[in-house]
Amino acid sequence: MSNNEKMYDNRLGIIGWLGGGRWGIERYLYIIHRLAGVGVLIFFILHIFEGNLRIFGPEIWNPVMKVMEHPVFKVGELFIIIGFAFHALNGIRLILIELGWAVGKAEEPVYPYKSSLNTQRPLMVIMLLLAILLIAAGGFDLMFLGH
Amino acid sequence: MRDMKSEVGYWTFFIIAGIVVFVLLFFHMMIIHMDQLLGIFNPAGGSALDWKNVIYRSHSAFFTTIYIILLAAALYHGFYGLRTILFELGLKKRTQSLITIAVWVIGITLFSVGVFANIAVQTVKAAV
Numbered sequence: 001m002s003n004n005e006k007m008y009d010n011r012l013g014i015i016g017w018l019g020g021g022r023w024g025i026e027r028y029l030y031i032i033h034r035l036a037g038v039g040v041l042i043f044f045i046l047h048i049f050e051g052n053l054r055i056f057g058p059e060i061w062n063p064v065m066k067v068m069e070h071p072v073f074k075v076g077e078l079f080i081i082i083g084f085a086f087h088a089l090n091g092i093r094l095i096l097i098e099l100g101w102a103v104g105k106a107e108e109p110v111y112p113y114k115s116s117l118n119t120q121r122p123l124m125v126i127m128l129l130l131a132i133l134l135i136a137a138g139g140f141d142l143m144f145l146g147h
Numbered sequence: 148m149r150d151m152k153s154e155v156g157y158w159t160f161f162i163i164a165g166i167v168v169f170v171l172l173f174f175h176m177m178i179i180h181m182d183q184l185l186g187i188f189n190p191a192g193g194s195a196l197d198w199k200n201v202i203y204r205s206h207s208a209f210f211t212t213i214y215i216i217l218l219a220a221a222l223y224h225g226f227y228g229l230r231t232i233l234f235e236l237g238l239k240k241r242t243q244s245l246i247t248i249a250v251w252v253i254g255i256t257l258f259s260v261g262v263f264a265n266i267a268v269q270t271v272k273a274a275v
Contacts, residue, residue, distance in 0.1 A: 017235065034232055041225035048218070048257055052264035054205055057271050058198040065196050088169055095162060138180065145183045146194055 024117055026124065033090050036083035043080050074142060081138035089131040093123055157227060164224040171217045205268040218261040226250040 012019065017034075020027040054061050067073070097103055097120060104119035178188050182195035188210075191199035204210040230250050234243060 017232070034228070037225070037228045038232070041229060044221055044225060045257060048261050052260065054201055055264050055267040055271060058202075061198055061201065084172070088172070091165055092169065095165070098162070138176075141180055141183075 026117065026120075029090055029124070033087060033094075036087040039083045040080065040087060043076075043083075077142055078139055081142065082135050085131045085134035085138065089127040089134070093127040096123065161224055161227040164220040164227075167220040168217065168224055171213065171220070175217075199273070202268075202271065202273045205265075205271070206273065211265050211269075214265055215262055219258055222254045222258055226254045 018031060020031060050064070053064055102120055102123040103116045107114075177185055179195045182189055186192065188204060189195050189197075189200040190203055191197055194200070227250075230246055233246055238246070
């Protein structure tokens with residue numbers, strides 16, 4: 001960054017992290033995106049160690065997999081499915097928007113100004129519906145088909 | 148200006164890593180979680196988490212490679228994201244640098260642990 005860059009205080013602190021104010025629903029999705037991301041990251045770190053247990057052979061692996069069938073872990077896994085499905089599809093939406101897809105064509109800023117948010121919104125709805133579909137499929141698989 | 152350049156590089160890799168994770172987890176879901184419906188890469192049948200299936204995949208060079216790529220991409224994506232969230236607190240330059248070093252160290256450590264397990268499992272016998 002350049003030398004004359006100014007550092008601004010985050011006067012809002014935690015509220016700046018968690019509050020969406022009067023901004024649109026996308027601002028709240030942004031907060032959920034981060035919460036889901038941190039949640040999945042914590043799970044992933046534990047998952048590395050869990051998966052690594054296979055180096056100790058079936059004597060350790062099999063009992064551990066048995067423990068994972070406990071309802072507490074099932075509920076935990078459900079949260080992972082919800083967090084992951086949302087984060088994945090919302091992330092794809094963010095990448096598409098970043099690439100200028102589904103935001104509409106740039107036009108002359110003539111009053112009354114139009115927000116590109118209305119152009120973007122159908123993509124958000126599609127992605128959320130897809131996430132719900134994945135959560136339903138994943139939840140069904142988790143509860144009725146094993147894991 | 149050099150900082151700015153490396154930030155763009157970090158971010159670009161973050162997006163690429165995100166797409167890699169998306170694609171690989173799609174296959175993860177199909178192989179591990181839809182095992183009862185699809186049964187792919189589970190030669191012993193039954194659950195994808197049965198020892199015989201687990202060790203079959205662990206001994207395959209293809210899966211070992213993919214596991215390591217997924218490990219690297221997911222760690223990079225996750226820790227870059229965490230760093231971004233922390234940076235939003237309006238931290239001093241020095242604190243930012245310390246966080247950058249910390250996430251690199253933690254990420255590389257976890258990566259090494261995962262790579263070690265992927266190699267160590269090659270010597271574990273398949274038969275029960």
